[in-house]
Amino acid sequence: MITGRNVTKTFRQRGGVLSGREVTALRGVDFAIGRGGAASFIGESGCGKTTLGRIIAGLEEHDTGEIVIDGVPMSSLRPRQRQPYFRRIQLIHQDPYSALNPTRTVHQTLDAPLTLRARQTRRPRSWVDERAEELLTLVGLDPGYVLPRYPHQLSGGMRQRVVIARALTVDPEMLVADEAVSMIDVSLRLGILALLKDLRERLGVSVLFITHDVATARYIGEDGELYVIYRGQVVERGPVETVISAPVHPYTQSLLSAIPVLHGLERPGEQPVLPTEALDESRPDAGCLFARRCPFRTGRCEAERPVLGHGGDTPQWHACHHPERRSVVAVPIGRR
Amino acid sequence: MVMTSVKAPATSGRRAPGVRVSGLSVVYRTPAGELPAVSGVDLELVPGSITGVVGESGSGKSTLALSLLNAVQPPGRISAGSVEIDGLGDVVRLRGEELRKARGRHIGYVFQAAQNSLNPLKTVGKQLLDLGRSHDVADLRALVRDARDLLGRMGMDGARVLDSHQHELSGGMRQRVGIMLALVLNAHLVVLDEPTTALDMITQANILRIVREVHEERGLTTLVITHDLGVVAEIADRLAVMYGGRVVEQGPTRQVLGAPRHPYTQGLLRAIPRLVGDIDEARALPGRPPTLGTIPATGCVFRERCPLRAEICATAEPRAISLGESIVACHVAEAGAGPEGRTRQAAEARKAREEHT
Numbered sequence: 169m170i171t172g173r174n175v176t177k178t179f180r181q182r183g184g185v186l187s188g189r190e191v192t193a194l195r196g197v198d199f200a201i202g203r204g205g206a207a208s209f210i211g212e213s214g215c216g217k218t219t220l221g222r223i224i225a226g227l228e229e230h231d232t233g234e235i236v237i238d239g240v241p242m243s244s245l246r247p248r249q250r251q252p253y254f255r256r257i258q259l260i261h262q263d264p265y266s267a268l269n270p271t272r273t274v275h276q277t278l279d280a281p282l283t284l285r286a287r288q289t290r291r292p293r294s295w296v297d298e299r300a301e302e303l304l305t306l307v308g309l310d311p312g313y314v315l316p317r318y319p320h321q322l323s324g325g326m327r328q329r330v331v332i333a334r335a336l337t338v339d340p341e342m343l344v345a346d347e348a349v350s351m352i353d354v355s356l357r358l359g360i361l362a363l364l365k366d367l368r369e370r371l372g373v374s375v376l377f378i379t380h381d382v383a384t385a386r387y388i389g390e391d392g393e394l395y396v397i398y399r400g401q402v403v404e405r406g407p408v409e410t411v412i413s414a415p416v417h418p419y420t421q422s423l424l425s426a427i428p429v430l431h432g433l434e435r436p437g438e439q440p441v442l443p444t445e446a447l448d449e450s451r452p453d454a455g456c457l458f459a460r461r462c463p464f465r466t467g468r469c470e471a472e473r474p475v476l477g478h479g480g481d482t483p484q485w486h487a488c489h490h491p492e493r494r495s496v497v498a499v500p501i502g503r504r
Numbered sequence: 505m506v507m508t509s510v511k512a513p514a515t516s517g518r519r520a521p522g523v524r525v526s527g528l529s530v531v532y533r534t535p536a537g538e539l540p541a542v543s544g545v546d547l548e549l550v551p552g553s554i555t556g557v558v559g560e561s562g563s564g565k566s567t568l569a570l571s572l573l574n575a576v577q578p579p580g581r582i583s584a585g586s587v588e589i590d591g592l593g594d595v596v597r598l599r600g601e602e603l604r605k606a607r608g609r610h611i612g613y614v615f616q617a618a619q620n621s622l623n624p625l626k627t628v629g630k631q632l633l634d635l636g637r638s639h640d641v642a643d644l645r646a647l648v649r650d651a652r653d654l655l656g657r658m659g660m661d662g663a664r665v666l667d668s669h670q671h672e673l674s675g676g677m678r679q680r681v682g683i684m685l686a687l688v689l690n691a692h693l694v695v696l697d698e699p700t701t702a703l704d705m706i707t708q709a710n711i712l713r714i715v716r717e718v719h720e721e722r723g724l725t726t727l728v729i730t731h732d733l734g735v736v737a738e739i740a741d742r743l744a745v746m747y748g749g750r751v752v753e754q755g756p757t758r759q760v761l762g763a764p765r766h767p768y769t770q771g772l773l774r775a776i777p778r779l780v781g782d783i784d785e786a787r788a789l790p791g792r793p794p795t796l797g798t799i800p801a802t803g804c805v806f807r808e809r810c811p812l813r814a815e816i817c818a819t820a821e822p823r824a825i826s827l828g829e830s831i832v833a834c835h836v837a838e839a840g841a842g843p844e845g846r847t848r849q850a851a852e853a854r855k856a857r858e859e860h861t
Contacts, residue, residue: 212704213675323792324561353560354731355775359788380704383777390783412779426709427779428734432762443706446659446676497779501762 169341169374170224170257171200175233177219177400193219195400196233198476201374203341206392208377208385208408210423212447216400218346221378225344226254258335262347264327268319274330275300275315281337303333306370308363325356332363342374343367349384361387382424386412396420399449399457402476406484416482416491419458425496434498441496456489464490520725521590521610521693523549523572528585530567530576532796539796541567541580543749546824549693551590554719554726556736556757558772559746560793566616568746569695569729573607574598589693608639612686614679616697616729621682622670628681629666632688639689647688654684657721658714676707680714687722694719697729712739733776737761745769748794748805755830765832768806804835812836 177194193216201207209217222228223235235242237253245253261267268277278300286296301311307329319327328348335343345364349357361384368375368389377388385394386408394411396404396419404417415421418441425440443461453459459469468489478484480491530542542564549555559565570576572587574595586594592610595603607613615621623631629648636647652662658680670678679699686694699715700708716739719726730736736743737757744754745768753766764770771789778786791809799805807817814835822833827841 212706323795325792353793354733355560355772355789356792357788358775358777358786361777362788381777382705383779386779386783387777423705424779426705428709428712428732428738430734430737430761430773430776432737432758432760433773446710500778500781 169201169203169205169238171198171236172220172224173198173234173236175199175220175223175235176231177216177223177228178231192400194223194230197397197400197402199224199395199402201342201376201393204368204372204374206368206375206377206388207395208379208388208392209395209397210379210382210385211397212380212423215397217378217397220397221259221344221346221376224376225257225259226250227259255338256341258338258340258343260328260331260335260343260345260348263351264324264331265319265351267331268327268334270319273316273318274304274322277330277334278303278337281334285337285339299337303336304330306336306367307333308359309333323356324352325359328352328360329363332360332367336367336371340373342376344376344378346378347380348377350379350381357384358387365389382412382427396423401457401487402485403458403488404484404486405476406482410484412497414483414493415496416480416484416493417458417486417488418462418464421494421496422461427498429498432501434500436498437494437496439494439496441494456487464492466490519692520552520723521592522551523547523590523693523725523727524586524588525549525568525571526586526588528568528571528587529583530564530571530580531583533579533581534796536797538583540583540749540799541796542571544585545749545751547744547751547754549725549727550742551725552723553741554716554728554739555742555744556728556730556740557744557746557751558730558733558736560731562748562793562795563746564749565729565731565746566697569613569697569727571596572693572695572727573611573613574603575607575613605639608635608689608691610691610693612689612691612694614682614686614694614696614699616701622678624670627667627669628673632666632685635685635689641689651684651688654687654718655680657718658683659710674707675703676711679703679707679711683711683715683718687718687724692723693725693727695727695729698731699728700730700732700735708735709738715739733761733772745772748799750805750833751824751831752806752834753830753832755828759829763828763830765827765830765837766806766834767810767812767836771809771811804833806834814839 174196175194176196179191179193181189197220209220211217219228223230242250279296282296282299304311304314309326309329349360352360364375365387367373375388377385379385390409392408394408395402398419404411404420415424421441422443429436444463445461455471455473456469459465474487474489476485476487482491525545525547528542528545529540531538531540545568557565567576571582576582582596586596588594592606598606632651633644636644641647655662655665660677660680700711703711728736728740740757743757743760744751747768753760753769760769764773774786775788789809803819804817804822807813816835822835824831824833825838827837
């Protein structure tokens with residue numbers, strides 16, 4: 169339902185000592201998420217994944233490239249005409265504590281958008297309360313319990329479910345979940361992830377996960393596509409299980425190697441990849457953006473920037489001159 | 505040129521201290537009366553070891569960590585128990601100036617969100633000098649040199665970092681500055697509260713490696729508080745699992761993770777999204793963690809979310825018993841420890857499963 173071609177974005181600092189300094193957030197990114205489909209963007213903070221998510225949700229303008237929603241190029245429309253397209257794409261924030269107005273009960277939070285929705289779709293006023301209860305039930309909450317309550321009376325997991333219910337009030341076709349579980353208690357995270365997967369299956373909404381935690385990226389479903397983003401460039405892209413079990417880009421491999429091993433339950437992967445130095449964006453890179461940190465770099469990597477392709481006949485896309493499978497992921501020790 | 509050491513630290517030769525927390529309880533005063541955040545916790549930090557305390561929000565893990573400094577702030581107070589630290593005595597009894605000196609000199613503390621705990625208006629170096637003066641360090645030059653060495657040890661340009669303001673440093677760098685400030689007064693007991701929260705995976709892996717290396721090189725006793733089981737699994741020798749203000753299970757990390765005895769530990773391990781294995785095998789724990797006001801007054805704190813709960817769980821608080829190398833507080837695990845109990849445990853588990861499906 170949404171595709172992007174060669175999307176770029178550069179932020180220019182205005183005012184202050186850093187005035188005029190440019191930060192390149194996206195360096196020509198392609199993506200495609202089908203109706204009812206799923207994708208995960210993973211990468212470290214500052215890699216551009218959140219910017220891309222905001223562009224997809226219509227909250228940020230990109231510089232060059234094209235975004236196409238349901239076959240309509242957004243560049244052909246005026247900003248006002250784009251609104252109905254982007255309204256179908258709802259963003260769920262990381263922080264369920266600040267995403268809800270603390271002075272409003274859950275009932276009030278859902279009532280306003282539903283009332284508007286009822287007017288748009290010429291439904292009777294009575295539909296609003298019915299729909300509120302329906303949505304809360306759908307996200308796994310007890311309407312009788314949560315409706316009269318204020319956000320501070322709910323747990324983080326419940327709040328995030330309310331945020332999701334609110335996003336569903338406008339009947340979106342796509343949910344963009346930006347680090348949607350990182351602030352939620354560990355024992356409850358899976359519940360939210362399962363809910364998003366469930367909404368995908370039951371309502372047919374597309375889901376985009378944006379996260380730095382590769383393990384949660386898996387929970388969009390097996391048919392989902394994983395995008396590994398590094399410094400504004402997609403460096404590896406393919407089916408979730410392929411990229412996780414057989415990554416070929418050294419950056420993906422170092423991300424996966426950095427995931428803590430549950431000693432006693434797992435043993436570390438045999439070929440962990442460690443970046444040779446810390447990220448330093450103050451110097452320009454002529455070749456591969458990861459070359460300076462890459463333990464496998466060659467002269468070619470420093471001179472020529474690789475483009476996304478299937479070089480070396482890999483099933484996934486990658487942007488690496490020397491793609492090679494390495495076993496970096498921890499392996500479970502038998503079964504308990 | 506011959507360099508003579510100008511600084512002979514009064515603390516030289518000090519060894520990693522042991523810590524014994526016994527029967528520690530902390531209560532918070534609320535309109536509903538005094539509510540327990542930590543209840544009867546027994547925990548020993550073996551000299552030279554890294555102990556991880558893992559728990560969800562409201563489990564009391566941060567309150568426990570603050571108790572090691574006797575730094576629980578009103579409306580909270582330590583209502584019972586002791587915290588014996590080698591070379592310091594019972595810190596619960598320390599007051600005023602004695603206590604202030606102990607913090608920093610003996611106990612280093614890296615606060616939660618250390619990234620944001622620096623003063624934005626002062627350079628790191630200025631804050632270091634403030635720290636030195638407040639602890640009457642005679643040789644501030646030596647202090648600065650030590651700080652530079654420590655920062656260098658953690659892979660940073662020490663001189664440059666000391667000249668920097670907070671905003672000029674990345675999250676991972678600030679975290680390392682926090683660790684430097686906790687260690688620079690030569691403390692041998694270090695408490696790290698959520699040392700990697702809000703850091704990226706690769707930065708987190710780096711910080712954990714640094715913590716481990718510095719721990720070994722300086723001969724520390726280290727306590728790491730976190731909600732992330734992965735973090736403690738990666739670096740801790742011993743692991744304590746907290747729930748509702750209690751330590752429900754503790755033991756060697758590999759033991760606790762490899763053969764968890766408490767249903768909460770088991771559930772928590774099942775609830776972690778993993779990179780390999782059947783995606784549907786992982787599931788969230790039902791219910792929600794208790795908050796200060798909802799911790800049950802009698803019986804087991806975990807019973808409402810427990811798939812194995814028995815009648816006794818509602819009435820009697822389980823005592824901590826040794827099972828192999830682990831210490832576990834669970835009626836069902838206790839019953840399962842004996843030959844007769846094992847069948848009972850199995851029967852109860854079966855019953856619980858049937859009720860669930």
